[in-house]
Amino acid sequence: MRASARPWTNSANGSALLSGAMHELSVTESLLQVVLRHAGAGGAVRVVSVSVRIGALSDLVNEWMQRYFDYLSRGTIAEGARIRIERIPVTFRCDACGDHFPADPRSRETIRCPRCASEAMTLATGRECFVEGIEVV
Amino acid sequence: MAEVRLIEVRQEVLAENRQEAGDIRARLERHRVFMVNLMSSPGSGKTSLILKTVRALKDAYRIAVIEGDIDATVDAEKVAREGIPAVQIRTGGACHLDAPMIAAALGELDLAALDVIFVENVGNLVCPAEFDTGASRKVVILSVPEGDDKPLKYPLIFSVSDLLVVSKIDYLAGSDFDLEVLGQRAHRLNPGMQILPLSCRTGEGIDRWLGWLGAEIDAFRKRKG
Numbered sequence: 001m002r003a004s005a006r007p008w009t010n011s012a013n014g015s016a017l018l019s020g021a022m023h024e025l026s027v028t029e030s031l032l033q034v035v036l037r038h039a040g041a042g043g044a045v046r047v048v049s050v051s052v053r054i055g056a057l058s059d060l061v062n063e064w065m066q067r068y069f070d071y072l073s074r075g076t077i078a079e080g081a082r083i084r085i086e087r088i089p090v091t092f093r094c095d096a097c098g099d100h101f102p103a104d105p106r107s108r109e110t111i112r113c114p115r116c117a118s119e120a121m122t123l124a125t126g127r128e129c130f131v132e133g134i135e136v137v
Numbered sequence: 138m139a140e141v142r143l144i145e146v147r148q149e150v151l152a153e154n155r156q157e158a159g160d161i162r163a164r165l166e167r168h169r170v171f172m173v174n175l176m177s178s179p180g181s182g183k184t185s186l187i188l189k190t191v192r193a194l195k196d197a198y199r200i201a202v203i204e205g206d207i208d209a210t211v212d213a214e215k216v217a218r219e220g221i222p223a224v225q226i227r228t229g230g231a232c233h234l235d236a237p238m239i240a241a242a243l244g245e246l247d248l249a250a251l252d253v254i255f256v257e258n259v260g261n262l263v264c265p266a267e268f269d270t271g272a273s274r275k276v277v278i279l280s281v282p283e284g285d286d287k288p289l290k291y292p293l294i295f296s297v298s299d300l301l302v303v304s305k306i307d308y309l310a311g312s313d314f315d316l317e318v319l320g321q322r323a324h325r326l327n328p329g330m331q332i333l334p335l336s337c338r339t340g341e342g343i344d345r346w347l348g349w350l351g352a353e354i355d356a357f358r359k360r361k362g
Contacts, residue, residue, distance in 0.1 A: 022232040023264040042144040057293045105292045131146040137139040
């Protein structure tokens, strides 16, 4: 990606990117701060990779996070680090029988517990946005 | 060549924002100021609802409004015309309000002279869901013309909100918007979320909204009293 004060407009399709990718920009800024703080505290010379867990409910797009990270990390010890994103699937816990099961909340179909068919459930996973660890030298 | 080693981080990406939001919440509790974060798409009626609410409640409570907008002061001017303090945050392209922006806005308000703050977040169903602002309650507004499928497309915001306001119900007649289907879709993400249909134009449902606010403010004061 080329240097630009506003990377999100550095495209023929600038206005669409502005609305679509600003989200990743601010989350990635926070991610970089977390990474640099921990790398610095750990005496790292360079960050090789960053492992992140992101819930499937989040609209964060992997490619944009990497692009913004590449841009924002220039001149820091995290420059060139690869972001490894593990997507955490959405799972629910049945309020009636306690069964824990995966389901797609974007589905138009009614979601029912696969064990007892109840429609009362609580989101168990899928909202994560978590830095697991960093690989450094 | 140096060996690659692993540093365990195990920390929320937005931990810093969350911490600042926690500081804001504590500060507001000290001043006994109830803050509510209103989130929705552009054009769903956030400003109309705020104006309607301010007119109904400004004799009962000392109210201020924090307006988030990418680059305009139109909404803040409308609010200021009601004679209440309004702080405009121009996010300069950012698509949501975060805790540091709210902290800065609170610095321009006299908290000792306030009971309630309405935060009008940037019109967007994606980003505001991720960023805690320090508000006591989060409200998502969905207008009837947007369709009852929005919880399918933007599940996160429906999963984090305390209340879903369905606005512009005067458009329900002749539309295929199904309140019951919306309720099912929203409740599977967030079983405890209340749903309040209303129309700022006809006034239908406004009393229930004001009732919800009043009860929340009372509960907030009792908790911290």
